[in-house]
């Protein structure tokens with residue numbers, strides 16, 4: 001569904017991404033890992049068409065992504081960095097505005113709010129939401145227009161353990177029952193380990209390893225955290 005080919009992204013004269021290649025298969029969950037500042041959010045913004053690569057190309061569903069083209073935006077549900085809302089409006093009103101922008105009917109609002117556990121927030125303005133509630137609303141907004149691809153940068157930030165578990169089940173269900181493909185980053189490696197089909201590790205601006213989770217388990221029975229630490233410390237065998 002997503003093919004990133006030889007992408008270079010430069011900020012202030014510094015190559016943040018250098019010859020980045022990655023591919024995300026349709027109907028799977030891809031976990032993108034990397035240390036702070038490795039370039040995960042930048043990669044997600046490029047794939048979402050929010051940023052333009054300096055060189056290289058990104059294909060989505062066989063077509064080259066054009067930056068800020070609403071045709072691509074409609075196909076993607078995006079949660080990158082800190083989500084921003086109309087704070088004086090309710091969850092429902094925020095989703096109405098989002099769906100109007102996307103050119104979709106508001107019929108999916110109840111289901112989206114239900115899926116993230118915000119069905120009972122009524123007229124409460126977002127300014128009175130907790131951090132975790134805002135994160136849930138951001139997930140509801142990302143899925144509300146039934147995108148093909150969900151791009152989720154640290155989506156469980158601020159969620160309590162129950163919330164993390166609920167969102168984990170939700171992401172798995174979105175792939176299984178709603179035909180979505182998920183691209184996700186998280187520093188909580190146990191979460192990625194639980195849901196991802198494939199992981200990519202971003203080091204020095206490119207993907208150092210891209211492997212199925214089954215291979216990670218074979219190479220590193222201790223789990224994804226050990227696999228990740230091994231790569232970060234220059235390990236070659238794992």
Ligand SMILES: Nc1ncnc2c1ncn2[C@@H]1O[C@H](COP(=O)(O)OP(=O)(O)OP(=O)(O)O)[C@@H](O)[C@H]1O
Nearest residue numbers: 011012016034035036037038039040041042043187
């Ligand atoms: N708009 C920008 N202008 C200049 N530098 C930027 C910009 N956006 C990101 N960077 C730089 O690019 C690098 C990668 O940032 P990015 O946010 O993609 O990393 P990340 O892997 O998502 O980090 P984290 O895990 O801390 O969220 C960092 O050095 C950051 O300072």
